[in-house]
Amino acid sequence: MPDTIMEPLQGGQFLCPFEADADGDMAEWTKREYRKGEIDRAGALLVPWWKGESKPEKVGEAFKVVQNWRSSHALPLNVFQSALRSRVKRVEEGAIVAQRLKRFSSVMNKLVREPTMKLSQMHDLGGCRAILSSIELVDVLYGLYRGDEPLYHSGLKCYDYIRAPKDDGYRGIHIVGRYHPRVLSRQPWCGQRIEIQLRTRLQHAFATAVETVTTFTREPLKFGAGPAEWRRFFSLMGSALARREATTLIHGTPTDEVELLRELRGCAASLKVHSRLSGWAHAMRVVPTSGPKDQAFKWLLLILNIKETTINFRKFTSRREATIEIAKIEKFKQEDIDAVLVWVKSISELRAAYPNYYADTREFIEALDSALRRLK
Numbered sequence: 001m002p003d004t005i006m007e008p009l010q011g012g013q014f015l016c017p018f019e020a021d022a023d024g025d026m027a028e029w030t031k032r033e034y035r036k037g038e039i040d041r042a043g044a045l046l047v048p049w050w051k052g053e054s055k056p057e058k059v060g061e062a063f064k065v066v067q068n069w070r071s072s073h074a075l076p077l078n079v080f081q082s083a084l085r086s087r088v089k090r091v092e093e094g095a096i097v098a099q100r101l102k103r104f105s106s107v108m109n110k111l112v113r114e115p116t117m118k119l120s121q122m123h124d125l126g127g128c129r130a131i132l133s134s135i136e137l138v139d140v141l142y143g144l145y146r147g148d149e150p151l152y153h154s155g156l157k158c159y160d161y162i163r164a165p166k167d168d169g170y171r172g173i174h175i176v177g178r179y180h181p182r183v184l185s186r187q188p189w190c191g192q193r194i195e196i197q198l199r200t201r202l203q204h205a206f207a208t209a210v211e212t213v214t215t216f217t218r219e220p221l222k223f224g225a226g227p228a229e230w231r232r233f234f235s236l237m238g239s240a241l242a243r244r245e246a247t248t249l250i251h252g253t254p255t256d257e258v259e260l261l262r263e264l265r266g267c268a269a270s271l272k273v274h275s276r277l278s279g280w281a282h283a284m285r286v287v288p289t290s291g292p293k294d295q296a297f298k299w300l301l302l303i304l305n306i307k308e309t310t311i312n313f314r315k316f317t318s319r320r321e322a323t324i325e326i327a328k329i330e331k332f333k334q335e336d337i338d339a340v341l342v343w344v345k346s347i348s349e350l351r352a353a354y355p356n357y358y359a360d361t362r363e364f365i366e367a368l369d370s371a372l373r374r375l376k
Helices: 038-049 060-072 074-091 104-111 135-146 184-189 203-215 227-245 257-271 273-283 317-328 349-351 362-372
Strands: 006-009 096-101 126-130 158-160 175-179 194-202 300-304 310-316 337-343
Touching: 038 060, 038 104, 038 257, 060 104, 060 317, 074 096, 074 135, 074 184, 074 194, 096 337, 096 349, 104 349, 126 135, 126 203, 126 349, 135 158, 135 175, 184 203, 184 310, 194 203, 203 227, 203 273, 203 362, 227 257, 227 362, 257 273, 257 362, 273 349, 300 317, 317 337
Parallel strands: 126 194
Antiparallel strands: 006 158, 096 126, 158 175, 175 194, 300 310, 300 337
């Protein structure tokens, strides 16, 4: 079974009617300052340094190029997020929508994992996601992009990990598109790639659990690697959730439900999944889970200290100031520090959209318990 389905999506030119929502002042948005060849060379130059093999003379200059390329995706990302949020409102009230720029550490780790990839071709430097309550609603939202309504997008590609889930258990839909502005002043951002993720709450709970284990064990489970027992556990759990949502099972897992759940129970007990996930969550000191809707700040910098199991946050009203601050953190390789800059409408949405930064795997644990209760 192939692990992806990739298909071109049809529709009109991407002429986004939400561009007025992109925070107005054009001077606030970072423009690309380097040619793609320079961007690719900067990424390649930093890889040996990131792997700890050597420290090139021009590390600082290359870092500046990479950061500029990352930051230049902010405006297209905001436009795609606005369009996604508008569609979501037509599908489900209360669904979660959030956006993020890919962290510098994540960019470098991806370049190390995929040595043939050029930085200028990385399609998920800017990403937004929608989390809905059911498969049916995910498919309705997906239909708005596929061309059931021929609006705004052209040349999109979709990676359908629901109909063809990954072997590691991951399920969801990824849509990749390019920004094509109709406003002349925004031509510098033309062609930037943005990724949109569509998930159910169960799929999001699964992804959150994988990211949490990846974060705290420092094993690359999120990328299909790491200890075999953890990988097997998540493959089995992926099939258990697929059964619950009546979608395709994970390749290589038992098709018989009883056999599947018995193996899942054994893996969960051997790995002490309940105690580990719960312990990480209880150890965290977290930001407030609610606050007034009219918060003065627009951006939050989350700083997760893995060794001390603490999380701190800083508020910013200016995206530029926030970008400068995260650049200071990312410039120094610190294995136990994980920082991310996020924008959401409220702090409550922040926790719902990025629960892995709080080790919040309660929904995943509940889904695991629900599956195992089916065993007699």
